[in-house]
Amino acid sequence: MDQAWFEMRELRRRRLDAAVWIPLRASCRETDGKFGLAGYRSEFFGLGSVAIPFDLREQAQSLGWDDIGLAQDHGPWFQDGRYIPSDEFHEGRHAVVGLSLVLSERGNVVEPSEWHLHQDFVIALRLKREADVWLAMDEGYVDVARLRRDPDGTPVILEVRAEHLKDYLCARRMCLYISSYRHREEILEDAGHIVWQNGAIEDVSEGDKFKGYVVEIHEGGAPFGSSAAVFHIGRKNLDLGEDVPSVGPNDENIVSRSWTIHRRGRKLFRVRGEIWRNEWVNSAQHSPRVRGDKLPTTVSFITDSAGTRENADALLHSGSWLWFRPDVTMAVAHRRGGELQWYTRDTGHVRCPPSSGVHFGVNQLGLINVFAKDIALLPDWQQRLWAGYNVGPEGGVSEELLAAQAEGMPAKTQAPEAFLQKAIEHLNEITTRRFGFTLFRGHEQLSDILSRTHRFRSVDQAGFFSLAKDLARLTADSIDATSLQRIVAPPKGEKWGSLKSLEKVVAQEIDPGNAKSVLAALAGIYELRHADAHLASSDLAEAYNLVQVDNRLPFVGQGYQILSSCVTCLYEIAEILNRSGGEGAPPSPRSTDSRTERSP
Numbered sequence: 042m043d044q045a046w047f048e049m050r051e052l053r054r055r056r057l058d059a060a061v062w063i064p065l066r067a068s069c070r071e072t073d074g075k076f077g078l079a080g081y082r083s084e085f086f087g088l089g090s091v092a093i094p095f096d097l098r099e100q101a102q103s104l105g106w107d108d109i110g111l112a113q114d115h116g117p118w119f120q121d122g123r124y125i126p127s128d129e130f131h132e133g134r135h136a137v138v139g140l141s142l143v144l145s146e147r148g149n150v151v152e153p154s155e156w157h158l159h160q161d162f163v164i165a166l167r168l169k170r171e172a173d174v175w176l177a178m179d180e181g182y183v184d185v186a187r188l189r190r191d192p193d194g195t196p197v198i199l200e201v202r203a204e205h206l207k208d209y210l211c212a213r214r215m216c217l218y219i220s221s222y223r224h225r226e227e228i229l230e231d232a233g234h235i236v237w238q239n240g241a242i243e244d245v246s247e248g249d250k251f252k253g254y255v256v257e258i259h260e261g262g263a264p265f266g267s268s269a270a271v272f273h274i275g276r277k278n279l280d281l282g283e284d285v286p287s288v289g290p291n292d293e294n295i296v297s298r299s300w301t302i303h304r305r306g307r308k309l310f311r312v313r314g315e316i317w318r319n320e321w322v323n324s325a326q327h328s329p330r331v332r333g334d335k336l337p338t339t340v341s342f343i344t345d346s347a348g349t350r351e352n353a354d355a356l357l358h359s360g361s362w363l364w365f366r367p368d369v370t371m372a373v374a375h376r377r378g379g380e381l382q383w384y385t386r387d388t389g390h391v392r393c394p395p396s397s398g399v400h401f402g403v404n405q406l407g408l409i410n411v412f413a414k415d416i417a418l419l420p421d422w423q424q425r426l427w428a429g430y431n432v433g434p435e436g437g438v439s440e441e442l443l444a445a446q447a448e449g450m451p452a453k454t455q456a457p458e459a460f461l462q463k464a465i466e467h468l469n470e471i472t473t474r475r476f477g478f479t480l481f482r483g484h485e486q487l488s489d490i491l492s493r494t495h496r497f498r499s500v501d502q503a504g505f506f507s508l509a510k511d512l513a514r515l516t517a518d519s520i521d522a523t524s525l526q527r528i529v530a531p532p533k534g535e536k537w538g539s540l541k542s543l544e545k546v547v548a549q550e551i552d553p554g555n556a557k558s559v560l561a562a563l564a565g566i567y568e569l570r571h572a573d574a575h576l577a578s579s580d581l582a583e584a585y586n587l588v589q590v591d592n593r594l595p596f597v598g599q600g601y602q603i604l605s606s607c608v609t610c611l612y613e614i615a616e617i618l619n620r621s622g623g624e625g626a627p628p629s630p631r632s633t634d635s636r637t638e639r640s641p
Contacts, residue, residue, distance in 0.1 A: 043234060044236065046314075047227075047313070047314035052223070053318075065158075067087060067200075069085065070086075070197075072084075077228065082227045083226045084223075087111045089221075090143070090217055090219045091130045091140065091218055092210065092217050093139045094138075098216060100136060100137050108132055108220070128140060156196040158170075158199065174188075178394060181423075184202065185201060185202045208329065215324065216322060218319070219319070222316070224314065229310045229312060230310070232310035240255040255312050256310070257309075258311050259308065268303045269301070336421075339352070340424040341428070342427075344363065356416060363410065364404075364408050364432050364434050365432065366409070367597045369430035370409065370497045372430065373427075374492075378393055384445075386452065388451075393423070402438065402441055402442025406436030407436075411427075457604040457605040458494070460612075461494060464612055467611075467615050468480050478524040484519060494508065494512060494515065499597055499603075505596055506569060508604075509570050509572070513570040518539070521539075522539040525542040525543055529542070529548075543560060544556050546618075547559060547614060550617045551617055562588050562606040562607055563610055565606075568580065569585075
């Protein structure tokens with residue numbers, strides 16, 4: 042490596058106080074080759090830290106690598122009859138008392154050491170540990186702390202996100218003092234490219250100390266030209282046949298000899314650069330997470346046709362609504378812990394932790410409306426998420442949302458999304474009772490597909506086709522055609538797909554011509570799944586017609602229509618198959634049929 046690699050100037054310019062991720066403890070080593078032989082290369086990075094109260098910062102300036110580095114394992118101890126817990130840092134010479142945010146628990150000859158993130162830090166920031174990552178439960182499960190291990194399972198570095206660490210330090214009126222050590226080393230046949238004067242260099246600046254040197258060695262690692270004295274001491278006249286032998290300080294039986302070993306082997310060069318650094322990570326000015334400091338709102342939203350923008354403080358006293366692109370629902374509901382529920386055909390509830398969510402409506406253009414105050418009550422990070430989808434007023438406020446929130450008269454319609462899973466389960470119950478098998482086979486991804494099957498997937502053409510594909514996976518692709526063909530077998534030489542097999546079973550209950558019409562929506566959905574594979578325009582138009590979708594509507598409206606047609610079809614099939622089953626079907630959705638009335 043060139044001289045700059047050993048001098049580590051690029052690393053010496055960086056300060057942890059400006060980093061996004063800040064290590065609390067580190068012991069990272071990388072090696073290549075065998076020590077003492079040409080080509081050996083090694084790099085080590087070690088770091089220790091302690092949180093220091095503001096009023097002890099000056100005293101802590103004298104601490105260094107020997108005081109808070111990796112030599113310090115953590116464990117309780119006693120001083121003057123007082124029990125000192127594992128997390129307390131004490132440096133008696135300068136009366137410094139601090140807090141260790143990472144506790145290193147010593148292992149044994151079998152178990153490696155283990156590092157623990159301080160529980161107060163975890164609880165204060167509401168973190169959830171999963172494997173070696175700590176997630177902020179109330180911030181969309183973002184990573185806040187992470188522990189990396191080597192292949193043997195030994196911890197090598199534990200680092201935390203700076204904004205969360207600084208929030209915690211602010212609340213406790215502390216700052217973080219860090220001491221680190223790093224070296225880079227290589228064994229070379231020729232060190233002529235290293236131009237340090239007399240083969241050494243030293244550079245000391247505020248908080249840093251760098252040393253570099255070139256040492257001549259013999260192959261194998263011993264200093265060049267060195268020798269070693271060897272002393273051997275033993276005993277004579279020891280009776281090895283005794284049952285209980287014993288040795289004592291008897292000089293008469295002690296013998297010794299010595300000799301000198303002169304090192305041999307070709308000359309190599311050991312080049313090494315080392316840096317010791319002490320630095321501070323300052324706390325934040327405010328602590329909104331731990332201490333609950335109220336900060337000025339920086340997120341703003343468009344509130345009128347003139348493009349006026351208002352922040353959450355103003356929206357808290359507003360009696361108006363906001364408009365958002367429909368894909369905001371996926372950004373919220375598809376996050377971990379998120380949820381999308383439906384109240385009526387055009388209104389519902391969307392949330393992600395920790396908020397209880399917002400009541401939304403879909404207007405005639407497929408845009409999302411939310412009461413402005415509801416957005417203002419969301420956590421700041423969720424406001425930023427919603428703001429990314431905010432648009433100016435267009436298409437009016439959702440009629441059903443206005444009816445619920447302004448008139449206090451919720452609509453009596455229902456959304457097809459709320460009935461899709463119920464329809465599938467109901468059909469399975471009927472076929473199990475009548476025929477002894479479930480119509481739709483189980484699928485390990487069923488819950489995941491159902492959670493994504495809603496009109497807001499259809500925000501563009503590709504999204505509409507993806508929605509059709511998932512509906513086909515839930516219906517045609519999941520039908521147990523083999524079991525259906527045991528009820529009605531295809532003629533010899535003829536092959537039936539799953540939908541044709543279901544049609545033939547339905548045709549046993551009603552006129553065969555009507556059976557085909559009943560399954561038309563499922564057939565159209567199955568055709569639309571192939572639309573992204575360049576379906577011919579005539580075939581595409583026929584598929585739209587089968588599912589009763591008006592492709593002139595906004596894409597969200599088209600998504601509603603294909604879902605409505607699918608759910609209506611499933612309930613019609615259930616009603617037909619249930620006629621001779623002896624039990625009534627549950628009520629079908631009261632959603633206005635998309636075939637006869639304007640879709641949202």
